[in-house]
Amino acid sequence: MDRAWLTLGLVVGGTIVGLMGTDLVLPAVPGLPEALGGDPSRAQLVLAAYVGGSCLGLLGFGALGDRVATRRLFVGSLLAAALASLACALATSIEALIALRAVQGLAAAAPAVFAPGIIKAMFDDAQAVRAIGVLASIESLAPALAPIAGAALLAAGGWTLNFEVMAGVALVVAALLGWTGGPPQVSRRGRGSFVALLRDPVFLRYAISQALVLAGLLVFVFGMPTVFVRVHGAGLTAFVVMQVCGIATFIVAANVSSTLVARFGAERVIAAGTWMAAAGALAQLLYALAGGTATVVITALFVPVNSGLGLRGPPGFFRAVLASRGDDARGSALVILFVLAAAALGTTAVAPWIERGTVPVAAMALAFHLVALGCLLLLPGLEEEKKEKDRRAVSRPSAP
Template structure:
C-alpha cells in the first residue's frame, strides 16, 4: 500500500512537469522579445505552441495506449520531455523556440492521459472524487508556485534556466519510477474509439463543460503577465499574488467538493460551480470594459472563477471518465485535449491584441464560460447505473 501511494505521488509529480511547461516559463514571456527577438505577440505563441503541441500529444497517447504498455509510454514521455527541455534552453531564436515548444508539448502529454485512469482503477466513486480533489489541489500548487520559482530562476540564470530545471525534474521522476518498477497499466473494459466518445452527447456534456471552464481560466492566466507588466505598468508580483489567491481558493473549494456532492448531488454541484465561475468571468469583463486596471480588484474578481472551478472540477472530471464507459485513457485524453485546445485557441486569438489590456483576455475567457453553461443546459446527463 505504501509503495502504491509513492507511485501515485510520482504520477502526480509527473503531471506537474507538464504544468511546468507553461507556468514556469510565464515570468520570462514578457521579456523574451528582448532576449530572442520578435514581438510580444510571438512571445505569447511560446505558450500557445506548447499547449497546442500537448493537444496533439494527448490524441497520440490515447491511441498508443491500446498498443503500448502504459509504463513504457509514461516513463518514455518523461525522458523525452527532459531532452526537449534542454533543446529549448539552447534555442537561438523566437521562431526556433516556438517550434521546439510544440514538440515539447507533444511528448510531455502522457501523464495527463494516464493519471485519471490510474486513480479510477484504485478507488470507488466517492473516494475517486476525493482523490481527484486532493490530487487536483496538489497539482494546482504548480500554477501558484511555478511563476514564483520561474521569476527566481529568471533572475538567477535567465530564461534558459527555467527549461534546464524542467529537464532535470522530468529526468529524476523517470529514474525514480524505473527504480520503483514503473506505473500500473491503465485498465480498459471493451473496445472503444475517439469517434465513439465524440459522438456521445453524455460524454460531451461533462468533457466540454469541464474543458471550457478551465480553458477560459487558462486563457486569462496566460495573458495576465503581459497585461500586468506591459500594459498596466505593474510587476510580476501582481500576477503572482493573483495566482496564489486563486489557487488557494481553488484548493479550498476542491476539497469541499466531496461533501457538497454527498449533500446536494454531483449534477447540482457541477451546475453551481459553473455558474459561480461564469459570474466571476462576467465581472472581470465588465470591470475591464469600464477601464479598470487595479491589480487588487482583478485579483478579487479572479477568486469566484477559481471557486467555481474547484467545486465543479473533481465531480465534473470524474463523471466525464464514467461517461467514457471504461475507455479511461481516451476519455481523460479528450477532456484534457479539450482543455488545452481551448487554452491554445484562446491564447493564439488574443495574442495580436494582448497589448490592448484586459478586455480581449477577459472577453475570450467569458465566451468560454458561457459556452460551458450552454453545454450543461443542452446536453443529456449521465444516467445512474443499476
C-alpha cells in the first residue's frame, strides 16, 4: 500500500508537469516580445499553442492507450515533454517558441488521460475516492503556487529558466517512475466511443457546462498578466495576489461542496455555482466598461468566479463521469479536452485586443459562462433522464 501511495505521488507529479506548462510560464509572457521579438498578441499565442497541443495529445494518447502499455506511454510522454521543454528554452524567435509549445503541450497530455484509470487500478473504491481527492487538491493549488514560482525563476534566470525547470521536473518524475516499476497497466474494455458521448445530451449538459465555467476562468487568468503589466502598470505582484485569493476561495468552496450536495442535492449546487461564476464574470465586465482599473476591485470580483467553480466543480465533474455510462476514461478526457479547446480558442480570440485592457478578456469569459448556463437550462440532466425512463416503463404494456 505504501508503494501504491508512492506511485500515486509520482502520478500527481506527472499531472503537475502538464499544469506547469501554463501557470509556471505565465509570468514570463509579458516580457517575451522584448526577448524574442514579436508583439504582445503573439506572446499570448505561446499560451494558446500549448493548450492547443494538449488538446491533440488528449485524443492521441486516448487512442494509443488501446495499443501501447500505459506505463510506457506515461513515462515516455514525460521524457518527450522534458526534451520539448529544453527545446523551448533554446528558441531564438517567438514563432519558433509558439511551434515548440504546441509540441510540448502534446507530449505532456498523457498524465491527464491516464491518471483516473491508474488510480482505479491501484486502489479499492473507498481508497480511490481519497486518492482522487488528493489529486484534485494538489492540482487546485498548482495554479496559485506555480505563478509565484514562475515569477521567482524569471527574476533569477530569465524566461529560459522556467522551461529548464519544467524539463528537470519531468526528467526526475520519469526516472522515479522507472525506478519504482512505473504505474500499473490499465486494462481497456473497448466499450463506447467518443462519438457516442458527443451525441449524448445528458453527458454534454455536464461536460460542456463544467468545461466552459473553468475555461472562462482560464481565459481571464491567461490574459491578466499582460493586462496588469502592460496596460494597468500594476506589475506581476498584483496578478499573483489575484491568483492566490482566487485559488484560496476555490479550495474553501470545493471543500464545502460535498456538504451542500448532501443537503440540497447535486443539481442545485451545480446550478448555484454556475450562476455565481457568471455573476462574477458579469461584474468584471461591467467594472471594466466603466473604466475601472483598481487591482483590488478586480481581485475582489474574481472571488465569486472561483467560488462558483469550487461549488460546482466536484459534483459537476462526477456527474459528467456518471453520464458517460461507464466509459469513465473517455468521459474524463472529453471534459479536459473541452476545457483546453475552449481556453485555447478564447485566448486566441482575445490576443489581438489584449492591450485594450480588461474589457475583451472579461467579455470572452462572460460569454463562456453564459453558454454554460444555457447547457444547464436547455439540456436534460440525469434526473430528467431517469424520470423519462420510469415514465416509459410505466406506460409500456405488460406482457400477457
